[in-house]
Amino acid sequence: MKTRHTSRRNSGQVLIIVSLIVTMLLLSTALYIAETAKDVAVYEAEVEPAFSAYKLGTMNTIISALSNISNGGSKDILVADLNRFNSVVGNHSFNTIFKMEFTPFSMAPYQGGVWIDWGSSGKGVSSAYVSFILNSSGTAATCYSEYAVNITSELDVSGEYTLLNGTLKQVTVTCTVLNEGQPALARNFTVYYEQDGSLSPEEWVQVASPSITDYGNGTYIISFTAETTNPDDPLLVSVHCHDLRYIFIKANATCTQV
Amino acid sequence: MRLLKDNRGQIRIIEAFFASILLLSSLTLIPATQNNSNDSTDLLASTAHNVLMSLDSNGYLTSLVSNQSWINLKSSIQSSLSPMVWFNLTVFDENMTCINDVPICSGSAVSDRIAAVDYVCASTSSNYAVYIIRLQLALVD
Numbered sequence: 001m002k003t004r005h006t007s008r009r010n011s012g013q014v015l016i017i018v019s020l021i022v023t024m025l026l027l028s029t030a031l032y033i034a035e036t037a038k039d040v041a042v043y044e045a046e047v048e049p050a051f052s053a054y055k056l057g058t059m060n061t062i063i064s065a066l067s068n069i070s071n072g073g074s075k076d077i078l079v080a081d082l083n084r085f086n087s088v089v090g091n092h093s094f095n096t097i098f099k100m101e102f103t104p105f106s107m108a109p110y111q112g113g114v115w116i117d118w119g120s121s122g123k124g125v126s127s128a129y130v131s132f133i134l135n136s137s138g139t140a141a142t143c144y145s146e147y148a149v150n151i152t153s154e155l156d157v158s159g160e161y162t163l164l165n166g167t168l169k170q171v172t173v174t175c176t177v178l179n180e181g182q183p184a185l186a187r188n189f190t191v192y193y194e195q196d197g198s199l200s201p202e203e204w205v206q207v208a209s210p211s212i213t214d215y216g217n218g219t220y221i222i223s224f225t226a227e228t229t230n231p232d233d234p235l236l237v238s239v240h241c242h243d244l245r246y247i248f249i250k251a252n253a254t255c256t257q258v
Numbered sequence: 259m260r261l262l263k264d265n266r267g268q269i270r271i272i273e274a275f276f277a278s279i280l281l282l283s284s285l286t287l288i289p290a291t292q293n294n295s296n297d298s299t300d301l302l303a304s305t306a307h308n309v310l311m312s313l314d315s316n317g318y319l320t321s322l323v324s325n326q327s328w329i330n331l332k333s334s335i336q337s338s339l340s341p342m343v344w345f346n347l348t349v350f351d352e353n354m355t356c357i358n359d360v361p362i363c364s365g366s367a368v369s370d371r372i373a374a375v376d377y378v379c380a381s382t383s384s385n386y387a388v389y390i391i392r393l394q395l396a397l398v399d
Contacts, residue, residue, distance in 0.1 A: 013270075015270075015271045015274075016270055016271060016274045019271055019274045019275055019278065020274060020278065023278035023281070023282070026282075027282065027285075050307070052307075052311060053307065053310070053311055053314070053377055053378065053379075054378070056311065056314055056315065056379075057378055057379060057380045057388075058380075060314075060317065060320065060379070060380040060381065060382045061380045061386070063382040064380065064381055064382050064383060064384060064386045065386070067382070067383065067384040068384040068386070071384055073384065077386075081380075081386050084352075084386070084388060085378075085380050085388055088352050088378055088388045088390070089378050092376055092378060092390055245382060246382075246383065246384060
C-alpha cells in the first residue's frame with residue numbers, strides 16, 4: 001500500500017519533468033530551424049548591400065583592364081587586377097567571410113576572357129568577358145550570387161569617296177560607336193588612309209584635321225580629303241577611336257566610289 | 259480524497275506549462291528589443307552604402323579620389339545627404355594608408371550612435387587602383 005501511495009504522489013512530478021522535456025524539445029527545434037534558415041544561402045542577396053558594391057567593383061576592374069589591354073597592355077592584367085580586387089575585398093570584410101571566384105571566358109572568339117578583333121571588314125571589337133561567383137558568410141546571413149560581366153566596345157566604319165581632280169578624293173566615313181551593343185559616345189578619333197591602296201607595304205597617312213560631326217547618338221561623320229598615289233587606287237581607311245571609358249577600338253574599311 | 263490528490267498533480271502540470279510559456283515568450287522578446295535599438299544605425303549604414311554606390315555607378319567617385327578632389331568629394335557627399343545627417347569620410351589606399359590630407363566631414367559629431375561603412379571601389383582608368391572609402395554617418399539630435 002505504501003508503494004502505491006508513493007508512486008501516485010510522484011506521478012505529478014514525472015509529468016512536470018515530461019512537460020519540461022517537451023518544452024526543451026520544442027525550444028531546441030525552434031532554435032534549429034532558426035539556425036538552419038540562417039545558413040541557407042540567399043541567391044542574389046539584396047539583404048547584403050555590399051554585394052552590389054562588389055559587383056560594381058568587378059565591373060570597374062574589367063573596364064580598367066580592357067582599357068589597359070586595348071591600349072597595348074598585357075592580357076594578363078585582367079586576372080592580375082581581379083586578384084588584386086579580390087584580395088582587397090577579402091582583407092576588408094570584417095563581419096563576413098567573403099569569397100569571390102572568377103573565370104575568364106575562354107570559348108572562341110575569347111581567349112583568357114579577352115577578345116580583340118580589329119579587322120578590315122569595317123568592324124572593330126574590344127571585349128572582355130568574365131563570370132563570377134560571390135559568396136559571403138556572415139553572422140546574420142549567408143549570401144550567394146552568380147553573374148557574368150561582359151564589357152564590349154565596338155566600332156563600325158563604312159565610307160565612300162568622290163574623285164576630285166587628279167589623285168585627290170573627297171572622303172566621307174560614317175562611324176558608329178557601341179558599348180555593350182548600345183550607342184555610346186567617343187572620346188576621340190584618329191583617321192588614317194592607305195597611300196597606294198595596298199597593304200603591302202602598309203603606308204598609312206594620318207589625316208591632319210578631319211571634320212567630325214557628332215550626332216550625339218553614337219554616330220559620327222568624318223570628312224576629309226585624301227591623296228593617293230594613283231587615281232585608280234582603292235581607298236582604305238583606318239579609324240582609331242577611344243570611347244568614354246578610354247577603351248581603344250580600331251576598324252579598317254575600304255571606301256566605295258560614288 | 260483520491261480525486262483531490264490527483265487534481266493537485268494536474269495543477270502542477272498546468273503550472274509547469276504556464277512557466278514554460280512564460281519562458282518562451284520572454285525569450286522571443288529579447289531579440290525584438292535588440293532590433294529596435296539597432297534600427298537607426300542600420301538605416302544610416304544603408305544610406306551610406308546607397309550614397310557611395312550612386313556616386314560610384316558612373317565612375318565619378320573614383321575619378322574624384324584619383325584626382326584628389328577632396329572639396330568636390332565633400333560637396334557630392336553633402337548634397338546626397340540630408341542636412342540632419344552628420345558625416346565623416348576617409349579615403350584609404352589598398353594598404354589602409356589614409357590618402358585624404360584634409361578632413362572630409364560636416365563638423366563635429368553630435369550623436370554617440372554612429373554608423374560606419376567601408377566601401378571598396380575600383381578605378382576604371384587604365385592605371386588601376388583600389389580604394390577603401392569609410393563613410394561614417396550620425397543623426398543630428
